[in-house]
Amino acid sequence: MQTSVRSHHKNNKVDRAATLLKACISLPQLKQIHAFIFRSNLHQNKSLASTLVSLYAFHSFPRYTHLVFSSVSNPNLSLFNHSIRAFSKIPSHCIQSIHLYLQMIHNGIKPDNFTYPFLFNSCAALSALHHGTEIHGRIIRSGFGSYLPVCNSLIDMYGKCNALDRSYDVFDEMSEKDVVSYNAVLGAHAKLGEDMSRAQQLFDHMPVSNVISWNAMIVGYVNGSDLDSARAVFDRMPERNVVSWTTMLVGYTKHGLVGSARDLFDAMPQRNLISWTAMITGYAQNGQPGEALALFHRMEEARIKPDAATMTSVISACAQLGGTELVQWVGSYVDQKGIERNERVLTALVDMHAKCGNVEEACRLFKEIPQPDVFSYSALITGLASHGHGIKALEIFRKMQASDIEPDDITFVGVLTACSHTGLVEDGLRFWESMVKNYLIEPGADHYACIVDMLGRAGQLEEAHRLVRSMPMGPHPGALGALLAACRTYGNVQIAESVAKQLFELEPENSGNYILLASIYASREQWEEATKVRVAMKEKCVNKLPGCSWI
């Protein structure tokens, strides 16, 4: 009798807690209810724990998601499923759902058709093709392969791991398909931008399509660099939503067509945070930082709150514009509005401060990044290198190598710049060789420019000239300019003449090249030649003095 009263009492409390959780909308509220559950000794209740786990994930609070799960002594299938789903929603913690899956197998609990789709979301987010394939094998053995959502998420997982053929393998074997199955395959094509004629054929023969199918076709053509076809799809769509407009807009910005993007932006029936951010990013990435900032202020006027992604591009725009006031403004904006200081935001801040010469602040912010990636390292290295801190830049590069972060082409631009500005010719040549041989990075025009600059500063003009002539991408203004500047330093008229001739052809309106050559002649007292160059400059660069030509 007493037991039943007590259990009735307890059930009341469980119901009450469940009702409270249903109504809970904020993280502080959630923590309060969690505390109530704990005080009432209900934390072993698996249903309440499942709800808590989901809500903590919804508020992106992985620490507590894990805490709640691990405080339940014998987790059942439902709690495992809720927790796997919870971690699959937090991109940085997807690996946890795979760990949970392994744990549930170990505990002898059999996954069901609700387990797999979320697991595959995690595999997709991690590009964990290996795990995904293994779990696929278990599905075949256990007979859950007849569930549509399970197969659909499998197609999606293979697609997101760039395994288009495997997506088709699953798709072709399905006896029953729905629009999601088709869309998942179209999404796989879209991600790669590959084989769009096959995608088009599939699209044309779909029994039913929806706006997601159309949008996937746009993405596919954009990623395949076929903007005309992308636009044709966009124009033919029976109905467009805000995603369709934004997708097309991004298609234009990705290919540098900012004007077309802006036309679309102005014509959109509705805009959301993502559309604004996409347009701001379009400007920031295509060398129009002023426009990016102007649009950001219009976004504020429209009372759309920016998030971390928006601010990443805004910071990048400020970095390009420079100026103490702007740098200070954006820094305090991020602080005051509580913008999430994630890896990308911090990297953009590191880059901005480094570009503006505030090396200490850049280093301080870099230390705030828990796991710096190739972007964060490159931002710091290039920033340090271009402000005369070559030694420090190389020190950071060594740290990067020690932490097993793979450098990319841009990292090496920074590394080579550091060597060139510090006069470390031997090291520079060694890094160059290592870049090609160990890291299999194809040297670009910027790398050549660094090495040419380095050799030129060291007075090895013949060697530098030889390198310029061996560039597989042909003559390039950056490398040629560096060599011409070195010719000025060392008064080498012969190489200067040959280099300047090429530069005049490549950039006839860049007056700096004429001025350099004229001053080389002047330093050798070849006054007649110097005058000739100045006259040629006046003919070709009317009213186009350096610093004004971009207006």
Place this chain on the structure above:
DNA sequence: TTAGGGTTAG
């Protein structure tokens, strides 16, 4: 179970 936005470059 399916679709859109972010950082590094002489």
